[in-house]
Amino acid sequence: MVDPDIVVDKLRHINEYTNDLKQMRGMSKTEYVEDVIVQRAVERTFMNLIQSCIDLAQHIRASEGLSPSGTSKKEIESLGSANIISSAVQEQMEEAVGFRNILAHRYGDVNHDVVYAVLHNDLHWFEQFQQEIAQWFQQRY
Template sequence: MVDAEIVVDKLRYINEYTNDLKQMRGMSKAEYVDDLIVQRAVERTFMNLIQSCIDLAQHIRASEGLSPSGTAKNEIASLGNAGILSPDVQEQMEEAVGFRNVLAHRYGDVNHDVVYDVLHDDLHWFDQFQQETAQWFQQRN
């Protein structure tokens, strides 16, 4: 059974990290690329945000007996397969898992232009993930 406290906590973290990232927007791409401190703050916040999404997906998948499990992308896919996430949100969140892996494990050099673009263009996907999982949770109770 899904633990309401875990769901609420993870949704709160997702909301907080998304809002933090929204507050970090506003500088030009050139300023961002030149500011190592801001880059590190943005990257770390993205990693925390995406990990919170993965943790929530894992909790729902395990509690509801959904499959598949195994990888972080599979945790997200299980929510899509169960109809909790829309296909577009599932796809974008699976891409976010790959993005988190690049940031966390430093596969090659992080492309700061890409991080800047994600910061400015893609935060709405995290809002949508939060909305869809919260709606599922509310409808279920």
């Protein structure tokens, strides 16, 4: 059975990290690319945000006895397969896991143009993930 405290805590973290990233928007791409401190703050916040999503997916998968664990992407996939999240959100969150891996493990150089684009164009996917999980949780518990 899902631990309500864990779900609420992870949803709160997802919300906080998303709001933090929204506050880091506003500078031009040129300013962003030239500001290493802001880049590091954005990248670390993205890593924390995406890891919180993975942790939440992992907890739900394990608690609900969904498909066996594997990679972080499999954790997200299990939520989609169980119709806890929509297929569109599942796809975007699986991409986010890959994005986190690039940021965390520095596979090649991080493309700051891509990070800037995700910051300005893709935060709504994290909000949608949060909303879908919260809706599932409220209906179920």
